[in-house]
Amino acid sequence: MSDPIVRFVPLGGLGEIGMNCFALECGERILVVDCGMGFPDDDLGVDVLHPDFSWLYEREDRIEAIFITHGHEDHIGALPYLIRNLKKVPRVFAPPHASALIRERFADHELDSDCIVETPVGSRTELGPFSVESVAVAHSIIDATALAIDTPVGTIFHTGDFDLDSCQPAGHLTDALRLEALGQRGIRVLLSDSTNIDTPVRKGSEQGVIEALERLIMPAKNRVVVGLFSSNVHRLDGIFRIAKKTGRKVSLLGRSLTKHYAAARAVGQLQNSESLLVGPEQITGLPRDKLIVLAGGSQGEAASSLRRLSLDTHQSLRLEEGDMVILSSRVIPGNEREVFTMQNDLLRLGVDVRSRLTDPDVHTSGHAGRSEQAQMIEWLRPDAFIPVHGTLHHMRKHRDLALELGVPDTVVVENGTPVRIPKAGPLSVERPVRHGITRIAIGGEELDAETRRRRQDLGRSGVAVVALAVGEKRNRIEFGPTFSAFGIPTVDGDASAKRAVRREVERVVSEHNSRSALPLEESIRRAVRRMIQDWTGTRPVVEVHLDRVR
Structure with a gap:
């Protein structure tokens, strides 16, 4: 054996x-x-x-x-x-x-x-x-x-x-x-x-973070927002204890935070928090010095609660001058631009922003x-x-x-x-x-390599669309051509560019015959892309929709 x-x-x-x-x-x-x-x-x-x-x-x-x-x-x-x-x-x-x-x-x-x-x-x-x-x-x-x-x-x-x-x-x-x-x-x-x-x-401890947050929240005279990783129940527990000590209520903004809160309670954690919790719809009815808001989105994610607060577009809360935002998190490598942009937007609102840069012990x-x-x-x-x-x-x-x-x-x-x-x-x-x-x-389906490549091309160079109908027996244009451009500098919405492209398409169609080396669709695509490249220096994706009619 x-x-x-x-x-x-x-x-x-x-x-x-x-x-x-x-x-x-x-x-x-x-x-x-x-x-x-x-x-x-x-x-x-x-x-x-x-x-x-x-x-x-x-x-x-x-x-x-x-x-x-x-x-x-x-x-x-x-x-x-x-x-x-x-x-x-x-x-x-x-x-x-x-x-x-x-x-x-x-x-x-x-x-x-x-x-x-x-x-x-x-x-x-x-x-x-x-x-x-x-x-x-x-x-x-x-x-x-x-x-x-x-x-x-x-x-x-x-x-x-x-x-x-x-x-x-x-x-x-x-x-x-x-x-x-x-x-x-x-x-x-x-x-x-x-x-x-x-x-x-490794510096600090979770208990040390709670003590640092308490030092910041205890003397705060206005609303306090804490941005944190939603899964950190240690910190959730500590912030609820701080809220009780300071006579504040707690509101959760963000789907992930709500789910992690529910999961923690399901396994016996945060059992004394319910009396302190208020829904987002109750926020505006509370005095500013009686509220701690926990917000997801510490990495500046576009649709997150914290990012929307920084842009003054959140449906439940508008931050005001003198409020404090504490980022009790680290910046994950690769997210620096998003996080610092969000911090700058918060500062423009007159918010006091605290993070590891100002208070190193607010995260470990x-x-x-x-x-x-x-x-x-x-x-x-x-x-x-x-x-x-x-x-x-x-x-x-x-x-x-x-x-x-x-x-x-x-x-x-x-x-x-x-x-x-x-x-x-x-x-x-x-x-x-x-x-x-x-x-x-987004939507749940797998994105294959070819589709991803095409999305990259669309994002990099834009897309132009030509549509026309041509006679089945001879190359006579029966409809169009129409031309639209998206994301192409100097071409989007330019009437003269549209006229020039239409004339070029008409020329290609009139000259195309059975001895041509390329199919008509490909000849049109290449001609239009070459024209736009001459104008702009970019090589956009060009889609040609050609119908043959009797």
């Missing part, structure tokens, strides 16, 4: 930030861990990004289960898109808070939630060749877990997203005693979050810094190490840390590159499997 082998197959989150998803393959069974989404960095009508799940679809009859570490979107957001394309739905195991959020997502997508199984901290779940223990870790969301996965080759430990914050207002701490015990028992491979490797020591990261990552390695003392969750830069630096701490067998791979894990001996890298990014357009 051959020695057992487990394959680690990363599908998302390795070589990038977000879209976290990997599989463990043991014999004929597959365990999927996390199923996250990302957000587009362009404006092409893409709503959601998620990993290419082709590898899983091709093996769906072998999927034992899906295990979720916690409820952040980059760990659960792609679940509906995976589940809806599986003929047989596997069980989805998740901590209670994540389970509540997943049920909400499934309801939005009209999916059945019967497959969801709650796995509280300390529980053990037997799944074919896998035995999974949920271990408590601290993070910027409640109910976060690491996974100790016993397999025929030994224990594979996945930290999930974690930190070692010793002050978690609404959740559990990282279970150091259990981690040490697991390390003494033996860890075959450690998979550990690399996101914050560039921070030598939920990801372990280098010192905490080192502590995790020292507690677990793994035989081998694979860094996860981060760009190639992050993962290589995390690998170097593991080597410094005496873990000689370390492997860095990106999405799509499996790692072979034997019971004994070194890890080895295998041939890449199919992987990539799937883009979901």
